[in-house]
Amino acid sequence: MESYRKLDEDLFYVGFSDRRIELFENLYPVPEGVSYNSYLLLDKKTALFDTVDHSVSEKFILSVKELLGKRKLDYLIVNHVEPDHSATIKEILMAYPNAKVVCTKQAKILIEQFFDLNLTEKHFDIDANPELVLGSHTLTFAKTPMVHWPEVMVTFDKLTGTLFSADAFGSFGALSGDIYADDIVFDAEIKEMYRRYYANIVGKFGNFVQNALSSLAKLGIKRICPLHGRIWRKNLGELISLYDKWSKYEAEEQGVVITYASIYGNTEFACNVLANELACHGVKVKMFDVSKTDSSYILSTIMKYDRIVFASVTHNLNIFPKMEDLLNEVVQHNIQNKTFAIIENGSWAPTAGGQMKNKLLALKNNNFIETSLTIKSALKNEQLEVIKKISDELAR
Numbered sequence: 001m002e003s004y005r006k007l008d009e010d011l012f013y014v015g016f017s018d019r020r021i022e023l024f025e026n027l028y029p030v031p032e033g034v035s036y037n038s039y040l041l042l043d044k045k046t047a048l049f050d051t052v053d054h055s056v057s058e059k060f061i062l063s064v065k066e067l068l069g070k071r072k073l074d075y076l077i078v079n080h081v082e083p084d085h086s087a088t089i090k091e092i093l094m095a096y097p098n099a100k101v102v103c104t105k106q107a108k109i110l111i112e113q114f115f116d117l118n119l120t121e122k123h124f125d126i127d128a129n130p131e132l133v134l135g136s137h138t139l140t141f142a143k144t145p146m147v148h149w150p151e152v153m154v155t156f157d158k159l160t161g162t163l164f165s166a167d168a169f170g171s172f173g174a175l176s177g178d179i180y181a182d183d184i185v186f187d188a189e190i191k192e193m194y195r196r197y198y199a200n201i202v203g204k205f206g207n208f209v210q211n212a213l214s215s216l217a218k219l220g221i222k223r224i225c226p227l228h229g230r231i232w233r234k235n236l237g238e239l240i241s242l243y244d245k246w247s248k249y250e251a252e253e254q255g256v257v258i259t260y261a262s263i264y265g266n267t268e269f270a271c272n273v274l275a276n277e278l279a280c281h282g283v284k285v286k287m288f289d290v291s292k293t294d295s296s297y298i299l300s301t302i303m304k305y306d307r308i309v310f311a312s313v314t315h316n317l318n319i320f321p322k323m324e325d326l327l328n329e330v331v332q333h334n335i336q337n338k339t340f341a342i343i344e345n346g347s348w349a350p351t352a353g354g355q356m357k358n359k360l361l362a363l364k365n366n367n368f369i370e371t372s373l374t375i376k377s378a379l380k381n382e383q384l385e386v387i388k389k390i391s392d393e394l395a396r
């Protein structure tokens, strides 16, 4: 039994979702699962746009074979070589040995590295061939390096205005038949899935995303077919403007994210006092215990808001490990345009605050409030004034 969806008379969705997966890229929790999207175009010539992860490869191959029937596959278009999309390339090329592999030079090298293939005779180099005529459809290509790997390109179908966008405009989350973004309400929960995906997968490369958005703006895109998540055929501007904002590291909303590392609850208590003070100022507050919430969620929320508090106990004369992990993520993802506040705790040698600040100073275009707080074991009554000062400065 095969499973696919007809998008147009000659274009089919042949992707699949994985709900068993625990960690995407063996790193990011995906309790909502993930989809691996692929598309098959049956013009005078046939073209398959990327393949899928090995977890769903068996069903994928069946669908492709069913749709092609007795026809051969003429072109395998590889927009992105990361194995969540390329794991099935070898099987496709074994089934269709005459297919040309349409990709960048760097993608060719990576495919050969990953899969022990020699593509010299099969490579359709997009540098030498900027257009590919399939019949009524003509495809063009644009390199979009670092969105998310250096070899990435996107493919544009001039006839239908469809952009096959690789990882860009994707999302976490398995699909339940709702393959179109307009099948669902783009509410806060769904937007969070898109933001967490963006922040963690391509969030580091804002400048590259900006370059990609500039080059794609001229194309007249009517539909976006990404490699994860839903197909966009309406309200494209909403998603594109979110990508514009995220890649400029602009906050979506005003508010304070309080992240804390607390062993016996004293640092957490100080953060609760601060949260109450901020709430009394009418400031929206989101709090995270870094030992409890995976950093991929916290990073996404940090992107969303404009002011961030880092509060950590000192542990082995260092930053508490879970907080250090979060700070490493923040620094690696080039977070910008934030106001930071620092709270440290330490019973005999509090040093976490200075170390946290030093890490954050590696980032550009952020600032720190003037006041910081050092707790020795537990917050004291006389320190409530310091908390109020921090709250005032954050609320300003």
Ligand code: FEO
Residues within 6 Å of the ligand: 080, 082, 084, 085, 148, 149, 167, 227, 228
């Ligand atoms: Fe979905 Fe960068 O691979």
